[in-house]
Amino acid sequence: MTYIVNDACIKCKLQDCVEVCPVDCFYEGEVMLVINPDECIDCGVCEPECPVEAILPDTDDQSKPWIELNTEYSAKWPNITQKGPVPGDEADFRGASGKFEKFFTPNPGGS
Secondary structure, three states, X not given: OOEEEOHHHOOOOOOHHHHHOOOOOEEEEOOOEEEOOOOOXXXXXXHHHOOOOOEEEOOOHHHHHHHXXXXXXXXXXXXXXXXXXXXXXXXXXXXXXXXXHHHOOOOEOOO
């Protein structure tokens, strides 16, 4: 088992999860974070830290479409080990639907 980040992170990117990860397996894109499933040690400490519930175990049926995305972009985006700035408008996007189709970008880097 491993953990993944889903579309709830898009445009929120709160990064509380990054602070608690003991193996630094988070990678940052322009609008979201991903977890490298090969580096994740399945400890689960990140999941309860996410206030938007964007982190799920890969055994959860809702995580299936996100496993490939996390694998692909964790190989392309820069690794982050500390919480960075949170988008100023993140509250506007909490709970919004269709965020992947509207806002996802494969661009690396932070805000």
